[in-house]
Amino acid sequence: MILDSAIPSGPIGEKWTRHKFELKLVNPANKRKFSVIVVGTGLAGASAAASLGELGYNVMAFCTQDSARRAHSIAAQGGINAAKNYTNDGDSVYRLFYDTVKGGDFRAREANVHRLAECSNLIIDQCVAQGVPFGRDYGGLLDNRSFGGAQVSRTFYARGQTGQQLLIGAYQAMMRQVAKGSVKMFPRREMLDLVVVDGKARGIVVRNLVTGELESHVADAVCLCTGGYGNVFYLSTNAKGSNVTAAWRAHKKGALFANPCYTQIHPTCIPVTGDHQSKLTLMSESLRNDGRVWVPKKIGDTRSPDQIPEEERFYYLEEKYPSFGNLVPRDVASRNAKTICDKGMGVGQSKLAVYLDFSDAIKRLGASAVSAKYGNLFQMYEKITDENPYKTPMRIFPAVHYTMGGLWVDYNLMSTIPGCFVLGEANFSDHGANRLGASALMQGLADGYFVLPYTIGGYFAGTKLDKVTASAPEFEAAKKENEAHIHKLLNVKGKRTVASIHSELGHIMWENVGMGRNQAGLEKALAEIPALREEFWKNVNVLGGEGSFNQNLEHAGRLADFLEFGELMALDALHRKESCGGHFREESQTEEGEAKRDDENFCYVGAWDYKGVGVKPELTKEPLTFDNVHLVTRSYK
Amino acid sequence: MSGNMNLTLKIWTQKNAKSKGQFETIKIGGISPDMSFLEMLDTVNEQQMKEGKEGFAFDHDCREGICGMCSLVINGLPHGPDNLITTCQLHMRKFKDGDTIVIEPWRASAFPVIRDCVVDRYSFDRIIQAGGFISVNTGSAPDASAIAVPKDQSERAFDAAACVGCGACVAACKNSSAMLFVAAKVSHLNYLPQGKVEAKRRVLAMVDQMDKEGFGNCSNLYECEAACPKGITVDFIAKMNREYLGATAIYAEKVYGEEM
Numbered sequence: 001m002i003l004d005s006a007i008p009s010g011p012i013g014e015k016w017t018r019h020k021f022e023l024k025l026v027n028p029a030n031k032r033k034f035s036v037i038v039v040g041t042g043l044a045g046a047s048a049a050a051s052l053g054e055l056g057y058n059v060m061a062f063c064t065q066d067s068a069r070r071a072h073s074i075a076a077q078g079g080i081n082a083a084k085n086y087t088n089d090g091d092s093v094y095r096l097f098y099d100t101v102k103g104g105d106f107r108a109r110e111a112n113v114h115r116l117a118e119c120s121n122l123i124i125d126q127c128v129a130q131g132v133p134f135g136r137d138y139g140g141l142l143d144n145r146s147f148g149g150a151q152v153s154r155t156f157y158a159r160g161q162t163g164q165q166l167l168i169g170a171y172q173a174m175m176r177q178v179a180k181g182s183v184k185m186f187p188r189r190e191m192l193d194l195v196v197v198d199g200k201a202r203g204i205v206v207r208n209l210v211t212g213e214l215e216s217h218v219a220d221a222v223c224l225c226t227g228g229y230g231n232v233f234y235l236s237t238n239a240k241g242s243n244v245t246a247a248w249r250a251h252k253k254g255a256l257f258a259n260p261c262y263t264q265i266h267p268t269c270i271p272v273t274g275d276h277q278s279k280l281t282l283m284s285e286s287l288r289n290d291g292r293v294w295v296p297k298k299i300g301d302t303r304s305p306d307q308i309p310e311e312e313r314f315y316y317l318e319e320k321y322p323s324f325g326n327l328v329p330r331d332v333a334s335r336n337a338k339t340i341c342d343k344g345m346g347v348g349q350s351k352l353a354v355y356l357d358f359s360d361a362i363k364r365l366g367a368s369a370v371s372a373k374y375g376n377l378f379q380m381y382e383k384i385t386d387e388n389p390y391k392t393p394m395r396i397f398p399a400v401h402y403t404m405g406g407l408w409v410d411y412n413l414m415s416t417i418p419g420c421f422v423l424g425e426a427n428f429s430d431h432g433a434n435r436l437g438a439s440a441l442m443q444g445l446a447d448g449y450f451v452l453p454y455t456i457g458g459y460f461a462g463t464k465l466d467k468v469t470a471s472a473p474e475f476e477a478a479k480k481e482n483e484a485h486i487h488k489l490l491n492v493k494g495k496r497t498v499a500s501i502h503s504e505l506g507h508i509m510w511e512n513v514g515m516g517r518n519q520a521g522l523e524k525a526l527a528e529i530p531a532l533r534e535e536f537w538k539n540v541n542v543l544g545g546e547g548s549f550n551q552n553l554e555h556a557g558r559l560a561d562f563l564e565f566g567e568l569m570a571l572d573a574l575h576r577k578e579s580c581g582g583h584f585r586e587e588s589q590t591e592e593g594e595a596k597r598d599d600e601n602f603c604y605v606g607a608w609d610y611k612g613v614g615v616k617p618e619l620t621k622e623p624l625t626f627d628n629v630h631l632v633t634r635s636y637k
Numbered sequence: 638m639s640g641n642m643n644l645t646l647k648i649w650t651q652k653n654a655k656s657k658g659q660f661e662t663i664k665i666g667g668i669s670p671d672m673s674f675l676e677m678l679d680t681v682n683e684q685q686m687k688e689g690k691e692g693f694a695f696d697h698d699c700r701e702g703i704c705g706m707c708s709l710v711i712n713g714l715p716h717g718p719d720n721l722i723t724t725c726q727l728h729m730r731k732f733k734d735g736d737t738i739v740i741e742p743w744r745a746s747a748f749p750v751i752r753d754c755v756v757d758r759y760s761f762d763r764i765i766q767a768g769g770f771i772s773v774n775t776g777s778a779p780d781a782s783a784i785a786v787p788k789d790q791s792e793r794a795f796d797a798a799a800c801v802g803c804g805a806c807v808a809a810c811k812n813s814s815a816m817l818f819v820a821a822k823v824s825h826l827n828y829l830p831q832g833k834v835e836a837k838r839r840v841l842a843m844v845d846q847m848d849k850e851g852f853g854n855c856s857n858l859y860e861c862e863a864a865c866p867k868g869i870t871v872d873f874i875a876k877m878n879r880e881y882l883g884a885t886a887i888y889a890e891k892v893y894g895e896e897m
Contacts, residue, residue, distance in 0.1 A: 051775040066696065067762050069802055070704040086782060122776070129778035131771045131826050133795040140785030158795070164703055165798060172770035179766040187759060210751055239698040273671040278679055279700045380702065383719075383726050384673075449775045497686045499679070544691040548653070549752040551694055552686070 003256070003607060003622040006410040007111040012628050013094070016115040019411070020454050024461030031056035034460050035219040037204055038062070039191045039246055042071035043163070043441060044424025045225030046170035047448025053177030055453055060217055061174065062186045062206060064241055064554075069171040072227060072239040073444060076163025077284035077377070079147050079155035080127075080441040082120040087144050091152040093117045099150060100439060101629040103329060104404075104432020105581035105597060107259070107605070110628055111411060112429045116439075119446035124156055126449055130169035134158050148285055148330065148437020155438045160284055160376040166441055170448070189215070190554065191246040192485075193478040194222060194253045194420060201420035202468045205478045207486075209554065212547040214479050216470040221419045221456060224250060225448070228403035228425040230263070232562045232569065233514070234506020236400035237269060237282040243558035244565045247407050247426050255415040256607040256620065258428035259405035260565070261573035264435055264582045265515050266401030267333035270384050271353040280399040281384060283377050285437050288326045288333070290361035290370065291394070293317050295345045295354050305347070305355055305393050316340060324636040331434050331582045331595075332636055334398035338515050339593070341397070348395045357393035398515065402440060404431040404582065405572070408607040408622075412455035413447060416607075418463070421456065423447035428605065433581025486546050489556045494539030498556045501536050505559070505566055508532065513570050518586040522574040529570060530614055533563040564613055571608075575619065578602040599631050640669025642729060645737040646681065648693050654749045654757075660739070670730035674717060675700060675707065677729055678740075694753040700725040702866065705801030708808070709754055710741040715805035715864040723803060723866045743804050745813035747850045758804050760850040761818065768842035769822045771832050784830050794828035797821040799867040806861035806869075812853030817861035819847050820877035821869045827880060837884035844881055 008019040026034065035058040038049040046068060049061040063071060083096040096117040101108060128134065128142070134156050135143040147155035158165035177183040186206070192214070193205040203218040229244035230236035251257045268288065270281045294313045301308065316336060318325040326333075337354050340346065347353050362370050367390055371378065378389045385395070406428040413421045413429075424444040431439060469475075512525035536559065544550040578598035579588040588596045605622040643666045651658030665681050672680070675697050682692035698706040707724040711717035717727040732738065740754065748756040786794075798821075806817035823840050826832030832839070855874060862871045 047775075054774045065698060065704070065706060066758055067705075067802065069762075070698055070706050072699060072704070074704050075699045075701055084781070121781075122778075124781045125778040126773070126775060128781040128784075129771065129773040129831055131794070131798075131829050131831050133791055133798050133825070133829070134781075136786055136788050136791045138788050140787050140791070141782050159799075161703060161799065164801070165795075168798065172765060173773075173775075175762060175765040176770040176772065178762075185762070187762075210757075237701075239704060240700060241698050274669055276669060276672050276676045276680060278673070278676050281701045379721070380726070383702075383722055383728070386728070386730060453775065497683055499683060541686065541689075543686055543689070549694055549755065550691075552692060 001609060001620045003408065003416070003620055004410060005109065005622060006412055007109065008411065012110060012114050015111050016118055023454055023458035026457045026460050028056060032058060034058065035060065036456065037217055037219040037222045038225060039204065039223065040071060040225035040227060040426070041068035041171070041174070042073035042225060042227055042424060043167055043170055043444030044448045045071065045223070046167065046174045047445050048223055048225060048423055048452050049183050050170060050173035050177055051449050051453045052456070053174070053180070053182035056182065059177070059183040060186060060219065061183055062189045062191060064188065064190050064209065066187055068174060068185060068187065069167060071167065072242055073167045073441070074164045075239065076441055077160045077282070078286045079145065079157035079162045079438040080123065080166065081147070081154050081438040082124045082156060082442070083117055083154060084121055084124060086142060087153040089152045091154050095152065096120060096154065098629050100430070100436060101432070101626070102632070102634060103434060103436035105434050105634060106432065106599070106603065106626060106631055107580055107624065108430055108432030109624065110626060115451065116430050116443055116446050119450040120442050122450055123442060123445045127166055127169050130173060132158060132165045132169045145286065146289065148327070150436070157286070160374065163441060166445065170445070191226070192249060192482045194250040194417070195474050195478050196253050196417060197468050197472055197474045198466065200418045200463070200465070203470070203475060205475070205482055210549055212545070212550065214482055216475040216479060218468055218470050218475070220465050221421060221459065223421040223423055223452065224407065224426050225423045226426045228406070229565060230400045230403055232505065232566050233400045233509045234503050235272070235277060235280050235510070237266060237280050240279060243561065245558050245561045248561040248565050250407060250415065250417065250420060252610050253417065254610070255417050255420060256408040256609055257405070257568060258408035258605050258607040259433070259572065260569045260608070261513070261576060261583050262404035262433050262581065263400060264330060264402040264404060265334040265398045267330055267337055267398050268356065268396045269399035270381065271348060271350060271395050271397040281380070282399065282401060283381060283396070285330065287356060287374060287377060290373070291326065291356040291358050292360060293326050293354055293356055295340055295347055299344045305357070314345070321636045328636045329434060330437065331584070335515055335584055337398055353395035353397045355393035356396045358389060359393070362390065402435055404428065404433060404435055408605070412458065413452055414455070414459065419459065421452060423452060433583055486553065486557070489542045489553065489560065490546060492537060492540050492542065494541050496539050496541060498540060498542060498552060498559055501532065501540060502555070502559045502562070505529070505532055505562060509566055509569070513573055516584050516586050517573050519574065522570050525570040526567065526574065529563065529567045536560065536563055568608060568617060571617070572606055576602055576606065597633065640667060640672065640729070642668040642670065642732065642734045644668055644732065647737065647739045648754070649741045650693065650753050651750050653752060658750065668729055670728065672729045673700070673725060674711070674727040674729065675725050694755045696755045697725055702726040703801060705803035708743050708756065708803055708805070710743065710808055712739050715743065715808040716866055721866055721868055723801070743808035745807045745852070747813065747815070747852050748804060748807065761802055761804065763850065764815070764819060764843050764846045765822065767846035768835070768839040769826070771826060772835060786830060790828055794825050797824035797828065797869065797873055800869055801867055803866065805864040805866060807852065809860040809864035810853065811858070811860070812856060814855050814861070815847050815850070815852035816855045816874050816877070817865065817869055817871065819843050820873040823877045823880065824873045836880065837887065840877060840880045841884050
C-alpha cells in the first residue's frame with residue numbers, strides 16, 4: 001500500500017491557504033443534503049459538530065457520557081498555545097511551527113504542524129468570542145505564560161481548568177446548533193462499529209448504554225473524535241471511560257493505525273498509594289514554572305523534607321539541564337524521575353516519587369501570589385494526599401497521559417477509509433513522537449473548528465455518494481457481528497473480574513512498553529499479551545444482561561479491544577529500534593543516557609494494516625521530509 | 638497497602654426508571670483510608686462480582702473532580718461529608734472504622750433514575766440549548782484582544798463558569814431547584830461584554846426552560862451553595878433574579894409574545 005498524505009505543494013507558509021482555495025466547495029443550499037456523524041464530544045468533536053452545524057450540514061453527535069460537556073478534554077489544566085505574540089517576546093507562527101516540529105522530535109509532518117500554528121490564533125479569537133474566561137491582566141487584556149519548555153510566553157490559560165473552559169465554549173456552541181436542529185445529540189451511546197459501504201464510511205453501529213439496544217446510524221461521512229488510548233495501561237490520567245474501541249473497530253475495518261507506540265508519560269502526577277488505585281491524577285506541568293524538583297542526595301534519607309538542608313538536596317534537572325532546568329520537555333522530565341527512582345533515590349513510602357518544592361516561590365512571590373496561580377491544584381493535591389503543599393513539598397511521579405499515535409490521516413484528516421475522518425488525539429498527525437505542553441487543546445480545536453469544516457466539503461464535492469439506508473446488508477451484518485460479540489462476552493462465565501484482567505494488562509504494558517523499552521521486554525510483552533487475551537476469553541466473568549444499563553459489559557468490551565491493541569503497540573515499539581520523543585528505546589541512547597534518534601532508518605510514520613487477531617499486521621511507511629526545520633538532535637542542556 | 642476499615646453500606650438499588658427501588662445492605666472490610674470513595678465502591682463491586690452478583694451502578698468518569706459525572710448523596714449530603722469536592726475526590730479518611738454509610742442517587746423528578754445511583758441529567762443540556770451560549774459562528778470572531786474585559790468582571794464570570802454541571806445543587810435542595818446551576822450559567826455569560834448582546838433573551842429563555850423541566854423554586858436556604866463542589870455562591874442567584882426582572886419588564890413581549 002502507498003500512503004498518499006495529500007500534502008499540497010508550494011512553500012510551507014502557503015500550503016494551507018492554497019489548499020483551502022483549491023478544495024471544491026459545497027454550495028450553501030446543498031449542505032443540508034449531507035449528513036455527518038461525529039463520534040465523541042471533546043474539544044475536537046464538539047468544535048467539529050458545532051462548526052459543521054453552523055455551515056448547514058446535518059450532524060449527529062454521539063458520546064458515552066450523560067452530557068457532551070463531560071468528555072475528557074475537560075480535564076486539561078494548563079493551557080493552550082497560540083502564536084499571538086501579545087507578550088512581544090519574539091513569537092510567530094513560524095516559531096510555534098518550529099518549536100512543535102522540534103518538540104515532536106522530527107516525527108510529525110511539517111505541513112500539518114504549520115497549519116496547526118496558523119490556526120492557533122484563530123482559536124483564541126473564537127474562544128474569547130464564545131465567552132471563555134481566559135486569564136487577564138489588570139488592563140483587561142489577555143495574559144500569557146511560558147509552559148512546558150517553551151522559551152516564549154505563548155500559553156493562554158483559564159486558571160487551572162483551561163480544558164473545561166474551552167470545552168464549555170465548544171459544547172455551548174454545539175448546544176446552540178442542537179436547539180437550531182442542525183445537530184442531533186445522542187448521549188450515552190458507545191460506537192461499536194464503523195460501517196463501510198462500497199469502500200466508503202457510511203455510518204456506525206452504537207450501543208445505547210441505557211437500554212442495551214444496538215442502533216444503526218447512516219451518514220455521508222463519519223468523524224472519529226474519540227481521544228487517546230492511554231487506558232491500555234489501566235492506570236493513566238485518562239478518564240475511566242476513555243478507550244480505544246471506536247478507533248480500533250475502524251482499524252479492523254481497514255483504517256491504518258499509525259505510530260501506536262508513541263505514548264506520553266506526564267511528569268507531574270500524584271503517586272500511587274496502593275493496589276486499589278483506579279486512576280492517576282495529573283497536576284498541570286505549569287507547576288514546574290515555580291516548583292523545583294529534587295530528591296535527597298543520600299540514598300535512603302528518611303528525614304522529612306524540611307529537615308534536609310539545601311546542600312543535601314539534589315536538584316537533578318537544574319544541574320543536568322542548566323538552560324531549561326525544571327522546564328525540560330515532558331519526556332525528559334519523566335525519564336529523569338524514573339532514573340532517579342530506579343537508583344533508589346525516590347521519596348515517600350513507595351520510593352516511587354520525587355519532590356516538587358514551592359518553598360522558594362512562596363518566599364519570592366508570597367503565598368497569595370502562588371495561590372492565585374496554582375490554588376486549585378494545591379487544593380486538589382491536599383484533598384488526595386492529605387498533605388499541604390504550601391508547607392511540605394509535593395510528591396510527584398510520572399503517569400501515562402497522552403497518546404501521540406492514532407489512526408493514520410492524510411492532510412485532509414481523512415483515514416485510509418474514504419469518508420472516515422479522524423480528529424484530535426484519535427489521529428496521529430501533529431505531535432510526532434512527543435507532544436509539547438498546551439498543544440493538545442490547540443490541535444483538537446484546530447481540527448474541529450478550522451480544518452475539517454473545509455476538508456469535508458472537498459470530500460463531499462468530489463465524491464459520488466449513493467443512497468444508503470440502515471437496512472443495507474453492511475449495517476445488518478455489523479449489527480449481527482456485534483450482537484454475537486456481546487453474547488460471547490456474557491457467555492464466558494469464568495472466574496475473573498474484568499478489572500483484574502485490565503489491571504494485569506496495564507502491568508504488562510507499564511513494565512515493558514512504558515517509559516523505557518528494550519527488545520527483551522517488548523518480546524516478553526508480545527508473548528504475555530496474547531496469553532492474557534486467551535485468559536480473558538476463557539476465564540472472564542461478565543455479569544448482568546445485555547438489554548440494560550451494564551457498566552461491567554461496557555468495560556469488558558473496551559478491555560477486549562485493549563487486549564488486541566496492546567499487542568500492536570508493543571509490536572510497533574519493537575520495530576522502532578530508535579529512541580525518539582516519548583519512545584525511549586534503551587538500546588538507542590547516547591553515552592550520557594540521552595535519547596538517540598536514528599533518522600537514517602526511522603524518519604517515517606509507521607502505519608499498520610490489520611490482518612486479523614493475533615496475525616502480524618502489515619507495516620506501511622510514510623517517509624517524513626524536513627525542508628524547513630532541519631533535523632537536529634534535541635538538546636535541553 | 639491494604640487498609641483495615643470495616644464498613645456497613647446501605648446502597649440504593651433500582652432496576653430502571655419505572656421500577657421501585659430499595660436500599661441494599663452490604664458489609665465490606667479491608668478499606669484503606671487512602672482510597673477514594675469511588676475506589677471503595679470499586680472494591681465493593683469487585684467483591685460482589687466474585688460472588689456472582691452484578692455490582693452497583695454509579696456514574697463516574699474523570700475521577701479528578703472536573704467532569705461532573707459522579708453524583709452520589711452520601712449520608713444525606715450530595716458529594717458527601719467534605720467541602721468543595723465531588724464524590725470522586727472524597728477519601729475514606731473522612732470516615733471511621735465501623736461507620737454505616739448511606740448511598741443514594743440525586744433525587745429530583747427532572748433527573749430520572751436510570752439504574753441504581755445513575756440518573757439522567759439531560760435536562761441540564763436542554764437548559765443550555767435554550768440560551769446558554771453566545772451566538773458566534775466559527776470564523777466570525779474579532780481579534781481576542783479587541784475587547785478589554787476588566788479583570789474583576791472576568792474573574793466574576795470565571796467564578797460562575799467553574800460550574801461542572803454535576804447537579805449537586807439540585808440534589809441538595811428540598812425543592813429540587815436548579816437555580817444555582819442556571820444562575821451560574823447565566824452569570825458566566827452575562828458578566829462578559831461578549832455576552833451582553835443576548836443577556837436579556839438568555840436569562841428569559843433559560844429560566845423558562847428550567848421551569849419546563851420541572852425543577853422547583855428557591856426557598857433561600859442556601860443548601861445548594863453548601864453542596865457545590867466548585868464554590869458557586871448564591872449571590873449569582875440574586876444576579877439572575879435581577880437580570881430576569883429587568884428582562885421581563887423590557888423584553889418579554891418582544892421575545893415571547895403575549896403569553897409572558
